[in-house]
Amino acid sequence: MLSLSVSEAQLDLQMTFNIIKQGGRKAQAWLKDKVETNKFALPVLYHPASFVTEDIWHACPATMNGNEQAHRNVNCDSMNLTLLGGIMRGRAFN
Numbered sequence: 614m615l616s617l618s619v620s621e622a623q624l625d626l627q628m629t630f631n632i633i634k635q636g637g638r639k640a641q642a643w644l645k646d647k648v649e650t651n652k653f654a655l656p657v658l659y660h661p662a663s664f665v666t667e668d669i670w671h672a673c674p675a676t677m678n679g680n681e682q683a684h685r686n687v688n689c690d691s692m693n694l695t696l697l698g699g700i701m702r703g704r705a706f707n
Contacts, residue, residue: 621660621661622661623659623661630644630648666705
């Protein structure tokens, strides 16, 4: 079964999108909302599109509420840093 809610990269993400689009009008609207309209939805569902480190991603519970809270906490970790501190913190993502 293909799913977007995974931590491993899809072999062919575009094929997964095409399969979802074949699900009808509601599926197409759902996909458009997740990929085009709301730029934050896909990174919450699909780890390779996220900046959250894999160890934090796997430490989260399977429910979306826990994942959302963990992502928020990770984003708050880098707030109000000095320029040098921000550069050093950002090195972990590159």
